[in-house]
Each structure stands twice: as C-alpha cells, then as structure tokens.
Amino acid sequence: MxxxxxxxxxxxxxxxxxxxxxxxxxxxxxxxxxxxxxxxxxxxxxxxxxxxxxxxxxxxxxxxxxxxxxxxxxxxxxxxxxxxxxxxxxxxxxxxxxxxxxxxxxxxxxxxxxxxxxxxxxxxxxxxxxRYAGGSQQARAALADGRWGRPLIGVAHTTWYRGPEYWDIPWRGKFATEFAGATTTQAYHAVDLLLWLMGGDWRTVSGIADTLARPIEVEDASAAVVRFDSGAIATLLSTVLSSKQETRLQVIAERATLDLDTLYLPQVDEWSLRRVDEEGQTVVSSEWPEPEPLLEVNxxxxxxxxxxxxxxxxxxxxxxAADARGTLEFLTALYKSSAVGMPIARGDIAAGDPFYEALDAAGPSRAGVNAHV
Ligand SMILES: NC(=O)c1ccc[n+]([C@@H]2O[C@H](COP(=O)([O-])OP(=O)(O)OC[C@H]3O[C@@H](n4cnc5c(N)ncnc54)[C@H](O)[C@@H]3O)[C@@H](O)[C@H]2O)c1
Incomplete structure (x- = not known):
C-alpha cells in the first residue's frame, strides 16, 4: 500500500x-x-x-x-x-x-x-x-440466521457506580451539555447492542427515568419495558448507583439463551450460550464462542x-447518523414515556413535539422538583 x-x-x-x-x-x-x-x-x-x-x-x-x-x-x-x-x-x-x-x-x-x-x-x-467488541458480530449473525430460533426476550442491565466526584467535570450532569444521564451516557452501549441484537425493530417503550441519589440534573437511574414488531419483549435497567458493577445482556431465543456478562468492553469469553437437552437439563453449549476474526482490545x-x-x-x-438516530429515538421515547406515564411508539415523536427538540424534554422540570436530592 x-x-x-x-x-x-x-x-x-x-x-x-x-x-x-x-x-x-x-x-x-x-x-x-x-x-x-x-x-x-x-x-x-x-x-x-x-x-x-x-x-x-x-x-x-x-x-x-x-x-x-x-x-x-x-x-x-x-x-x-x-x-x-x-x-x-x-x-x-x-x-x-x-x-x-x-x-x-x-x-x-x-x-x-x-x-x-x-x-x-x-x-x-x-x-x-x-457492536465491534469481541463476540458481538458473531452473536448478531447467529441470531439473524435463525439457528437458535426467534429472539423472544431481551435483557440489558447496565449497573455501574459513579461517585459524586465524577460530576466535577463541568459538562457532566447538566442538560445543556450532557443532554441526559445514565441511560444515554453510561448505558448507551448496552441499549444499542441489545436493540441491534434483537433486530432493531422496537415498536413501543414504557420507561421510568429519575434522579434518585446524585446531585445532578440528568437521571441517575431508569427502567424500561420494550415491545418489538416481532412480538418479542425486553427489559432495561440503567444506573450509576450500583456497588455491584456489571453490564449484563441476555437474549432468550426459542432454542437457546445467549448471555453476555461484562463491564466496559465485551470480550469473546464473556458470552455464553445455554440450551436445554433431551433430559430437560440446562447445558452450556459448545457452539460458543466461535472463531473470532474481530477480537480487538480496543x-x-x-x-x-x-x-x-x-x-x-x-x-x-x-x-x-441515520442508524444512530434509531437508538436516539428509542432513548427519547423512553424519556417521554417516563414524563407522560404511557408507552411511546416508534415514529410518534415528530417536529412540533418538545421531545423532538430534546432527548429528555421534561427533564429540567423533573430536576426542579428533585432539587432536594
Ligand atoms: N464510547 C465510550 O465508551 C465513551 C467513554 C467515555 C466518554 N465517551 C464520550 O466521549 C465524549 C467525551 O468524553 P470524555 O470523557 O473524553 O470528556 P473529557 O471532558 O475528558 O474530554 C473532552 C475534551 O474535549 C476538549 N474540548 C472541548 N471543547 C472542544 C473544542 N471546541 N475543540 C476541541 N476540543 C475541545 C476538552 O478540552 C477535553 O480535553 C462524550 O461524548 C462522552 O459521552 C464515550
């Protein structure tokens, strides 16, 4: 070259x-x-x-x-x-x-x-x-080719810990500069990976996002339930308040369950696949891990x-940007659902909606109510 x-x-x-x-x-x-x-x-x-x-x-x-x-x-x-x-x-x-x-x-x-x-x-x-870390591309390909049956249930838990000093950096924790909190800043990768593994076709999300313990404007915790076009469902938990720190993903497909237990960067040996054998016993499947052409530390x-x-x-x-917009739309819908107390469907948030103009448009008024935190 x-x-x-x-x-x-x-x-x-x-x-x-x-x-x-x-x-x-x-x-x-x-x-x-x-x-x-x-x-x-x-x-x-x-x-x-x-x-x-x-x-x-x-x-x-x-x-x-x-x-x-x-x-x-x-x-x-x-x-x-x-x-x-x-x-x-x-x-x-x-x-x-x-x-x-x-x-x-x-x-x-x-x-x-x-x-x-x-x-x-x-x-x-x-x-x-x-999406580019060890095992992710193989997981996506295997789920997409249907060898384990349809994905039915997804789980993405990002339970991290950030002490108060984390927000000493001035841009952090504020709507004007960070836009949103744990779900968008810390859990972004797990949310993005789960949506991608499930095929990306989320239909509705019901969420609760709030600031429970840190003296910041943006949320430090959220929980959500998701429905996909395929009928699949998923749950998400995103927080910076957990002393047990982990990033946990699970995809329960018809004939196998795929797990990822990691923290900041998935490695190929952090994935596992389980099936139930003819005797009804759960067995760890040797189908995983597969050869890893993309394994990189970074x-x-x-x-x-x-x-x-x-x-x-x-x-x-x-x-x-169009692909990333899909994940941003999901996050926006989660925040809007928390604000209005109802599920939000994909495509519902359009120009003219305050949530079109800000990821967490109701966050500032929520932060005002939470000023005691
Ligand atoms: N992908 C990941 O895993 C990951 C991890 C951490 C942070 N991030 C993201 O990366 C971004 C930066 O986060 P960080 O923790 O590195 O922040 P940081 O505050 O440590 O670093 C940001 C740098 O940008 C510089 N900067 C600010 N304005 C600038 C300008 N106009 N021109 C040139 N430089 C400018 C600052 O001086 C600073 O050195 C954020 O969006 C954050 O969410 C991603």
Whole structure:
C-alpha cells in the first residue's frame, strides 16, 4: 500500500476517551491511517497528547486545523453538546466524521446531521463500539440466521457506580451539555447492542427515568419495558448507583439463551450460550464462542478500521447518523414515556413535539422538583 493511500485522521478532543481510545487506535492502525493533527482547547492537554502520540500538528481550533491539514477523517471526542456543530463543520470542510456517543442531544439535531451528510456527500459515523467488541458480530449473525430460533426476550442491565466526584467535570450532569444521564451516557452501549441484537425493530417503550441519589440534573437511574414488531419483549435497567458493577445482556431465543456478562468492553469469553437437552437439563453449549476474526482490545479501533475500509472503497459506512438516530429515538421515547406515564411508539415523536427538540424534554422540570436530592 502506498503511503498516499493512508487515511489522514485528526482527533478533536484529547480528553478521557480521546486519549484512552481514539488516539491509540489511530496510531496503532499505522498501515491504514496517519495521525495528522490533534485539536483540544486545553493547551496542556494537546501538548501532552502530541508528545505521547508523536504528533506535532497541535491546534486549539478545528476550523484552522482543517484549513491547514485537510484531514480525510475527523474524530470528534468532545463533550456531547459540541458533537452536532463540530460534525457538521467537519463534513462541510470535506471530511468524514467518527463521532463519540451520544451522536447528539435530540432528533432535530440528528436530522440536521443527516441533512449535512446529504448536502456534503460526507458521512458521520457514530461510535457504537460494543457492536465491534469481541463476540458481538458473531452473536448478531447467529441470531439473524435463525439457528437458535426467534429472539423472544431481551435483557440489558447496565449497573455501574459513579461517585459524586465524577460530576466535577463541568459538562457532566447538566442538560445543556450532557443532554441526559445514565441511560444515554453510561448505558448507551448496552441499549444499542441489545436493540441491534434483537433486530432493531422496537415498536413501543414504557420507561421510568429519575434522579434518585446524585446531585445532578440528568437521571441517575431508569427502567424500561420494550415491545418489538416481532412480538418479542425486553427489559432495561440503567444506573450509576450500583456497588455491584456489571453490564449484563441476555437474549432468550426459542432454542437457546445467549448471555453476555461484562463491564466496559465485551470480550469473546464473556458470552455464553445455554440450551436445554433431551433430559430437560440446562447445558452450556459448545457452539460458543466461535472463531473470532474481530477480537480487538480496543473496539473503537475495530470500528475505525471498518470505517476506513468503507472510506477507501467509497462505500457507505456502518452506523451512520441515520442508524444512530434509531437508538436516539428509542432513548427519547423512553424519556417521554417516563414524563407522560404511557408507552411511546416508534415514529410518534415528530417536529412540533418538545421531545423532538430534546432527548429528555421534561427533564429540567423533573430536576426542579428533585432539587432536594
Ligand atoms: N464510547 C465510550 O465508551 C465513551 C467513554 C467515555 C466518554 N465517551 C464520550 O466521549 C465524549 C467525551 O468524553 P470524555 O470523557 O473524553 O470528556 P473529557 O471532558 O475528558 O474530554 C473532552 C475534551 O474535549 C476538549 N474540548 C472541548 N471543547 C472542544 C473544542 N471546541 N475543540 C476541541 N476540543 C475541545 C476538552 O478540552 C477535553 O480535553 C462524550 O461524548 C462522552 O459521552 C464515550
């Protein structure tokens, strides 16, 4: 491969996830990509990242960086409220975007990103790293080919712990900058993975989201019940209040039950498959794990590699803004259901609805009532 075919990548936001996942991913894909610039408002942070990842092109402003470096791909790893403006700006300057989750804070905003994709001919890919982590692609393929029968029941529990100091970072915990809480910020990956494994065809969701214990605006816990077009049902629990920390997914299909017990990143040996044998005994099935072509320690890297391949071949990448909008619509429906006390159906939230303009449109008034927390 000639050096000219390397994808020229810039990372915008060298904070927590930028430095822990994106920058290592780009430099480790040295046969496919070149790190051409790091952008961060914080001068010390960008200098440290430049030193650590061997990059001399350091900027405080993405527009200046794009004018000078003309990257092919811009990674947006900033706080959530900047995802929409930076993604649109990066696409208008001629780059594909790989944007951290949540893609953005409302369906209206997601629609503006989708419109900018059409206008510019570029794509914004939303980080969905659980779909690219060990075992996930095999699980999805096996569920989709029907070998275990139809998926009937799904479970996704994200029970994590975040102490009060977690919200010392100013953008966290506030509607204006984080948009929503545990369900969107922490449980996003488990919710997105379960919907994807179940086939994505959710029909209604009934949810309760509230702030039970942390002094924050956004919710620290939610529970939900989901119905799918196929008739399948699912339950979700998302919280940052649990001293027993785990991410637990289960898909109960007609002839087998698939479990994932993990925390921050699924590994192939954290999946298990059980069947009931002819004597009625539950047995762990040796059908799992399968050969693991995608096993990577850094699943951000797996997704980035897939994106670079699509960019090079001029194909539509996976998990574009339209795909991420599906997960955002689900989350919005969960929050709206909590606010109105009724199930919300897919497609119900449209322009003119306050929930079209904000993921958790009723959250601020709920936060006012909860001010005693
Ligand atoms: N996929 C995951 O597993 C995962 C994990 C953690 C965080 N995230 C997401 O990543 C995003 C960032 O989270 P974080 O924890 O890394 O935040 P952070 O606050 O640690 O880092 C964000 C960085 O962006 C920089 N920044 C802010 N505005 C900027 C601008 N206009 N231009 C350039 N740089 C700017 C800040 O100076 C900071 O260094 C959030 O959307 C978060 O939800 C995803």
């Amino acid at each position: 000639s050096p000219h075919s390397l994808a020229r990548i810039a990372v915008v936001g060298a904070g927590g996830i930028g430095a822990a996942a994106h920058l290592p991913a780009v430099v480790s894909l040295s046969e496919e990509a070149e790190l051409v610039a790091i952008v961060d408002l914080d001068e010390t942070r960008r200098a440290e990242a430049g030193e650590r990842f061997g990059c001399r092109n350091l900027y405080g402003d993405m527009a200046v960086m794009q004018a000078e470096q003309r990257p092919d791909i811009v990674i947006v790893a900033t706080p959530p409220h900047l995802h929409e403006p930076l993604s649109i700006q990066a696409m208008r300057a001629g780059a594909w975007v790989y944007c951290e989750k949540p893609l953005t804070g409302s369906l209206a905003s997601a629609d503006r990103i989708i419109a900018a994709e059409r206008e510019t001919g570029q794509w914004t890919v939303s980080v969905s790293q659980f 699943a951000h890297r797996s997704q980035l590699r897939a994106m670079i391949a699509a960019w090079r071949e001029g194909r539509v990448p996976e998990v574009t």
